[in-house]
Structures are given as structure tokens and as C-alpha cells.
Amino acid sequence: MSGKETLEDYVAKKKAGTKSILEAYREWARGDIELRDPNPPRSFLEVVVRxxxxxWFWTVVSVEAVTLLLVAVSSTSPILxxxxxxFGSLFVLFLPGYSLIRALYQSRELSPIEELALSIGLSLAIVPLVGLVLNYTPFGIRLAPVLTSLAILTTALSLLGLYRKYSEIVEVVYES
Incomplete structure (x- = not known):
């Protein structure tokens, strides 16, 4: 794939169809071709909006919001x-570690299975540390402080991961 050729042109040259799209995906996964965004974001805000x-960031934030809403409402509605x-299991056992993974590792550095395993493992390490810190605060280890602190931590780590993605884009696109 040449420097100025679009993905559509590349696939069309190979006889359009599902097989050529799959072949292009396999070439990309192997690292044989590089796909670049023709209109990369110019600011962090644009990365957040696009x-x-x-x-992934908006999915994490949505799951957090649904979890917090369910915790607030389920006491009055047992059917929930x-x-x-x-959602509480996802919130505690997956999201903190996943957000940390996004903050620590660059794109395509880990396979999806490695990402899943590390997310669960890191969540199992982070959540007790949050509980330990909360134990020494006046708030203690109760539902509201644990939910609030995990939501703030997960959102902060997600924002850090999103900023890291933006830094990667700036590094690749604007400095090469």
C-alpha cells in the first residue's frame, strides 16, 4: 500500500469483496501494511469526541454510569x-484494570486475551488498595465511598489512557 493510497483503493485493486477486506485486515494484523487516518485529530478534545x-473510553464511562445508577435504584426496585x-462485577473486577492497561500500554501492544487477563488481574490488585486507603480516611469502607473512589479512579485512568492515545497520534502523525 503506497503512502497516499486509501484503504478503499487498496481493497478495490484486489477485487472488491469480503475476501479482499479480510485479506487486507490480515495484512494489517501481521504488520505488512500500515493504515493511517487521512484526517487525524488535531487536539485532545477532538480525540475525546471522535x-x-x-x-472504549465512552464504553467505560457508560458502564460506570449504569452501575452507579443501578446501585442507587436497585434498593427500591429488587427486579434490577x-x-x-x-454491572457491579464489571465495575469492580474489570474496569479499573482495563483503564490502567489503557494508560500503560500503547495500541496493539497486547493481544485481546492478554488485555483481558491483565485487566482482571490488575483490578484484583487495585481494588483492595483503594479499600486500604479508604480504611484510613474518615469515610471508611462503605458502599458510597467505595463506589465514588472507584469511579473517580477509573475515570482518571481512562482519561490518562485517552491522553496517551492522543500523544501517540501526535508522535506518529505530526512528528514523522
Whole structure:
């Protein structure tokens, strides 16, 4: 794939169809071709707004919001308790570690299985540390402080990961 050729042109040269799209994806996954955004974001705010760069961030924030809403509402509506357990498990056992992974590792550095395993493992390490810190505050280890602190930590780590993505874009696009 040449420097100025679009993905559409590249696939069209190979006889358009599902097989050529899959072949282009495999070449990209192997590192044989490099895909570049023809209109990369110019600011951090643009990275936040464009879903092709920040869909994972908005998914994390949405799961956090749904979890907090379910915790607040499920005490009055017991039918929502299973949903509370599901989202609460994601909130505690996956999201903190996933946000940390996004903040620490660059794109495509880990396979999805490695990312999943590290996310769960790091969450299992981070959440007790949050509880330990909360134990020595006046708030103690209760539902509201734990939810609040985990939500703030996860959002902060997610924002850090998003900023790291922006820095990667600046490094690759504007300095090369």
C-alpha cells in the first residue's frame, strides 16, 4: 500500500469483496501494511469526541454510569438486582484494570486475551488498595465511598489512557 493510497483503493485493486477486506485486515494484523487516518485529530478534545479513537473510553464511562445508577435504584426496585450484580462485577473486577492497561500500554501492544487477563488481574490488585486507603480516611469502607473512589479512579485512568492515545497520534502523525 503506497503512502497516499486509501484503504478503499487498496481493497478495490484486489477485487472488491469480503475476501479482499479480510485479506487486507490480515495484512494489517501481521504488520505488512500500515493504515493511517487521512484526517487525524488535531487536539485532545477532538480525540475525546471522535468515537473511532474514544469508543472504549465512552464504553467505560457508560458502564460506570449504569452501575452507579443501578446501585442507587436497585434498593427500591429488587427486579434490577441481577443487573446490579452484573454491572457491579464489571465495575469492580474489570474496569479499573482495563483503564490502567489503557494508560500503560500503547495500541496493539497486547493481544485481546492478554488485555483481558491483565485487566482482571490488575483490578484484583487495585481494588483492595483503594479499600486500604479508604480504611484510613474518615469515610471508611462503605458502599458510597467505595463506589465514588472507584469511579473517580477509573475515570482518571481512562482519561490518562485517552491522553496517551492522543500523544501517540501526535508522535506518529505530526512528528514523522
Amino acid at each position: 468515537l473511532d479513537y474514544s469508543l 438486582t441481577p443487573a446490579r450484580y452484573l
